[in-house]
Amino acid sequence: MNIAEVADAAGVSSATVSRALSGRGSVSPRTRERVLAAAQELGYVVSQAASTLATGRNRNVGIVLPFLDRWFFTQVLAGAQQRLMGSGYDVTLYNLEGDGTERRDVFETFLLRQRVDAVIAVSLELDETEVSRLHALGKPIVGVGGPIPGIRTLQIDDYAAARLATEHLLALGHTSIAHIGGNEASDADFHMPVKRRRGFVSATEAAGIEAARFIGADFTMEGAYRAAKQLLGAPDRPTAIFAASDEMAFGAILAARDLGLEVPHDVSIIGLDGHDAAEFFDLTTIAQHPRSQGALAVDLLMAELEDAPLPASTNLPFELVVRGSTARPRL
Amino acid sequence: MNIAEVADAAGVSSATVSRALSGRGSVSPRTRERVLAAAQELGYVVSQAASTLATGRNRNVGIVLPFLDRWFFTQVLAGAQQRLMGSGYDVTLYNLEGDGTERRDVFETFLLRQRVDAVIAVSLELDETEVSRLHALGKPIVGVGGPIPGIRTLQIDDYAAARLATEHLLALGHTSIAHIGGNEASDADFHMPVKRRRGFVSATEAAGIEAARFIGADFTMEGAYRAAKQLLGAPDRPTAIFAASDEMAFGAILAARDLGLEVPHDVSIIGLDGHDAAEFFDLTTIAQHPRSQGALAVDLLMAELEDAPLPASTNLPFELVVRGSTARPRL
DNA sequence: TTGAAAGCGCTAACAG
DNA sequence: CTGTTAGCGCTTTCAA
Numbered sequence: 001m002n003i004a005e006v007a008d009a010a011g012v013s014s015a016t017v018s019r020a021l022s023g024r025g026s027v028s029p030r031t032r033e034r035v036l037a038a039a040q041e042l043g044y045v046v047s048q049a050a051s052t053l054a055t056g057r058n059r060n061v062g063i064v065l066p067f068l069d070r071w072f073f074t075q076v077l078a079g080a081q082q083r084l085m086g087s088g089y090d091v092t093l094y095n096l097e098g099d100g101t102e103r104r105d106v107f108e109t110f111l112l113r114q115r116v117d118a119v120i121a122v123s124l125e126l127d128e129t130e131v132s133r134l135h136a137l138g139k140p141i142v143g144v145g146g147p148i149p150g151i152r153t154l155q156i157d158d159y160a161a162a163r164l165a166t167e168h169l170l171a172l173g174h175t176s177i178a179h180i181g182g183n184e185a186s187d188a189d190f191h192m193p194v195k196r197r198r199g200f201v202s203a204t205e206a207a208g209i210e211a212a213r214f215i216g217a218d219f220t221m222e223g224a225y226r227a228a229k230q231l232l233g234a235p236d237r238p239t240a241i242f243a244a245s246d247e248m249a250f251g252a253i254l255a256a257r258d259l260g261l262e263v264p265h266d267v268s269i270i271g272l273d274g275h276d277a278a279e280f281f282d283l284t285t286i287a288q289h290p291r292s293q294g295a296l297a298v299d300l301l302m303a304e305l306e307d308a309p310l311p312a313s314t315n316l317p318f319e320l321v322v323r324g325s326t327a328r329p330r331l
Numbered sequence: 332m333n334i335a336e337v338a339d340a341a342g343v344s345s346a347t348v349s350r351a352l353s354g355r356g357s358v359s360p361r362t363r364e365r366v367l368a369a370a371q372e373l374g375y376v377v378s379q380a381a382s383t384l385a386t387g388r389n390r391n392v393g394i395v396l397p398f399l400d401r402w403f404f405t406q407v408l409a410g411a412q413q414r415l416m417g418s419g420y421d422v423t424l425y426n427l428e429g430d431g432t433e434r435r436d437v438f439e440t441f442l443l444r445q446r447v448d449a450v451i452a453v454s455l456e457l458d459e460t461e462v463s464r465l466h467a468l469g470k471p472i473v474g475v476g477g478p479i480p481g482i483r484t485l486q487i488d489d490y491a492a493a494r495l496a497t498e499h500l501l502a503l504g505h506t507s508i509a510h511i512g513g514n515e516a517s518d519a520d521f522h523m524p525v526k527r528r529r530g531f532v533s534a535t536e537a538a539g540i541e542a543a544r545f546i547g548a549d550f551t552m553e554g555a556y557r558a559a560k561q562l563l564g565a566p567d568r569p570t571a572i573f574a575a576s577d578e579m580a581f582g583a584i585l586a587a588r589d590l591g592l593e594v595p596h597d598v599s600i601i602g603l604d605g606h607d608a609a610e611f612f613d614l615t616t617i618a619q620h621p622r623s624q625g626a627l628a629v630d631l632l633m634a635e636l637e638d639a640p641l642p643a644s645t646n647l648p649f650e651l652v653v654r655g656s657t658a659r660p661r662l
Numbered sequence: 663t664t665g666a667a668a669g670c671g672c673t674a675a676c677a678g
Numbered sequence: 679c680t681g682t683t684a685g686c687g688c689t690t691t692c693a694a
Contacts, residue, residue: 002670002671003671003673004671014671015673018672018674019673024673024674046671047671049671050671051671051672053672054674
């Protein structure tokens with residue numbers, strides 16, 4: 001089934017079929033009708049490969065991400081893919097998870113096969129070679145959730161978000177506050193944990209608090225659970241904890257409970273992310289909106305690819321959502 | 332950058348370059364060397380579109396799934412995509428989540444664009460039209476985690492797995508056992524909840540227990556939390572709960588704790604899945620291995636597409652993993 | 663073992 | 679508004 005058969009059926013040339021189906025070029029309403037009917041009848045759908053070869057356009061964007069099993073990544077992915085589908089684009093998924101071969105293959109082969117018109121890079125910290133390979137593609141690229149040198153990136157102001165979280169605790173009257181943030185491994189891989197830590201430090205210092213404690217974990221619930229136990233088991237335990245992610249905050253809440261501490265009366269806990277399960281845990285958090293971030297990344301790309309209108313704002317909102325896990329410290 | 336430039340650089344014809352690079356057809360070792368070197372030097376990578384047009388092969392498989400934010404789905408996806416990448420295949424992601432337009436678009440347009448050589452359908456219950464469209468593609472298809480009429484599907488024996496979970500509780504001496512399974516909505520969308528419920532019922536009946544209770548939830552932690560509260564708040568609360576998924580079991584554990592009940596002494600809880608967080612919750616569960624299932628689906632596809640060897644076994648293992656959430660009932 | 667050449671199915675000038 | 683035609687970049691006979 002190809003364009004010629006449709007042309008025959010409709011009694012026109014293949015060029016006209018192409019025009020009628022793509023909407024590019026002019027076709028009389030009546031002919032268009034006939035062509036559409038014939039195509040419908042025959043169940044004809046354009047062969048992407050042929051179309052791509054002729055136009056250079058794939059209608060396909062690549063999404064590269066470091067893992068699939070972290071809430072933030074799948075949210076961005078879902079948001080981006082839904083928006084792309086709306087524009088008739090496919091998404092090719094490149095998951096870098098694995099022993100490193102995956103990562104190399106993606107940058108040295110897969111992305112070069114001319115399959116994608118653009119790429120969305122989610123929370124990737126790239127080395128120089130990778131960045132230059134990306135640039136060499138000569139294709140629109142946008143990053144989400146992690147800065148890439150020379151590439152436009154969408155990300156919340158992690159520093160400000162962390163400050164806001166900390167200031168919430170300060171405003172409630174807490175003076176003994178601890179932060180559960182990234183460990184060496186996560187700090188090496190991503191900038192985000194460091195920025196959030198700096199926001200925390202800056203807020204506590206501005207409040208004249210010198211005893212602010214920090215402990216690193218691996219951004220999992222379990223890691224944070226252990227970290228929180230350390231923090232809360234100490235004789236001079238803090239009255240509040242700011243966890244650098246909601247998943248870590250969940251771990252902290254469970255740790256507090258297991259120690260027999262009541263949240264928020266014995267210890268207030270705030271997270272950062274706006275995880276779907278935050279409401280269930282009654283967790284106060286700074287919400288960001290990764291799905292929208294994915295969608296926005298697509299809008300940016302579409303502006304370049306299809307000269308669609310540029311999104312009005314690329315400002316990424318985050319906001320304090322106060323729930324039951326934070327309160328004034330018990331006197 | 333195209334094959335002709337490489338041919339020039341290597342001083343051979345484009346046909347030879349094609350042969351050297353693809354491995355198909357014979358090329359003298361020396362020529363091959365030169366071609367490879369030239370390609371490497373120029374950073375040449377085959378254009379998929381052109382290659383596809385000439386051969387009809389895409390080296391791309393589509394993975395269709397109902398959501399992205401459920402542990403099982405992302406695991407299957409990750410497992411499949413890693414294996415595919417290993418074979419040089421791209422994966423195109425079709426997420427059906429949304430208001431229904433997505434679903435229609437995927438089946439009526441996207442899959443027909445001849446972009447994929449095969450499709451993996453994860454936990455999809457399809458209606459007749461969808462099934463016939465899939466068949467009409469004339470491409471290899473394998474389902475994972477949900478049966479599709481006329482299509483080979485990989486899935487654990489949910490009935491048997493649920494029986495095993497229940498029998499574990501019975502073997503510990505429980506006689507008052509409740510099951511948290513699917514609600515009407517999930518039962519309508521998937522067969523799995525029903526099968527697991529049947530396994531539960533069959534095991535309890537075989538043990539001569541007539542008082543086995545059932546309550547439906549939506550397969551989320553929160554839904555199961557509420558369900559478990561109902562169950563455990565009742566005067567004649569069960570001494571054991573079998574939740575149809577680990578995420579639901581987590582909810583049940585938290586509900587028990589919030590009611591002041593100790594797990595496992597006041598109530599034993601078992602899940603089904605082998606979720607990454609099960610160890611953290613010290614949850615006894617029936618583990619299945621969705622990553623391997625995704626990989627196995629790919630092996631099956633590769634056997635058809637590249638006549639790679641058929642996988643030795645398509646048997647999907649599951650096993651009881653006993654942790655601290657189950658014990659004998661307190662007398 | 664290698665090269666010439668004919669497509670694969672579609673699009674986009676260019677004419678008419 | 680519509681048809682003719684020349685590619686897009688690769689693979690694969692067919693001959694040499």
